[in-house]
Amino acid sequence: MPRHHAGDLRKGVLFDVDGTLIDSAYLHTLAWWQAFRQAGFDVPMARIHRHVGMGGARLVDSLLPEGRDKSLDTEILAAHAGIFGTFWPALRPLDGARDLLAQCSEGGLAVALASSARDADLQALRASLAADSFIHAATSANDAERSKPEPDILIAALAAIGVEASDAVYVGDAVWDVYAAARLGIPTIGVTCGGTSEAELREAGAVEVYSGPRELLDRLRDSAIGKLLAG
Structure with a gap:
């Protein structure tokens, strides 16, 4: 201590x-990119990276279309968490x-x-x-x-x-x-x-x-x- x-x-x-x-920072970018693709959204990594540092819910809301099915947001957040967890050893x-x-x-x-x-x-x-x-x-x-x-x-x-x-x-x-x-x-x-x-x-x-x-x-x-x- x-x-x-x-x-x-x-x-x-x-x-x-x-x-x-x-x-x-780039591990988060990749994790978000994969999470978005799993949900059917193709968001360029460059756009994602510029939003890394926000909280997850705010990042998702900032990057995805306003008229989307927002019930998917929880799944996207969970997917990001799971994918980023695979990077912990790195x-x-x-x-x-x-x-x-x-x-x-x-x-x-x-x-x-x-x-x-x-x-x-x-x-x-x-x-x-x-x-x-x-x-x-x-x-x-x-x-x-x-x-x-x-x-x-x-x-x-x-x-x-x-x-x-x-x-x-x-x-x-x-x-x-x-x-x-x-x-x-x-x-x-x-x-x-x-x-x-x-x-x-x-x-x-x-x-x-x-x-x-x-x-x-x-x-x-x-x-x-x-x-x-x-x-």
Whole structure:
């Protein structure tokens, strides 16, 4: 467990997981693509990828025709979950992810995973990350009524570590992460390792953009996280 209790820490960092700490954004894209095809919908992977990071129900509703038989949505969500589950053995942390969490935690910041993943997927992601000793709290889709770009999951993560939005930074790979954090006034550090470009992340409002956890870790002192550590 972390050396500090979250309640004793005044500042914190929230992390998205899929595509930010774990190299799984394209695995989700493939899982959704297959789930849609099983239901008779041919959705290009490029369109799917641009929506990865939303909650599942919102993603389905955004990508499929409005006049569809919506009774199929539950089947599509279940199919995605089943297909993505077959990829669990292939999950790998992105370079520097564990060390980044360790540096934040050991520097005296509360660390929370703010993910829209299902509970089962989040457990698989955390097992791949192998960094629980540096994580104070983690939230999943079950902790939010509305998914990104709504800020519910971030609100739950802040509450779990007892940190105010004004004392937090968020790290994410999708524009949906940036939009969600902006609604709470939380600055977002973007990472391009999930497949979203620096230009898109900056246009969405990211205050900084790095190629991935390793570059952020290497430049941590000069980053928005570094300002929290210095304060």
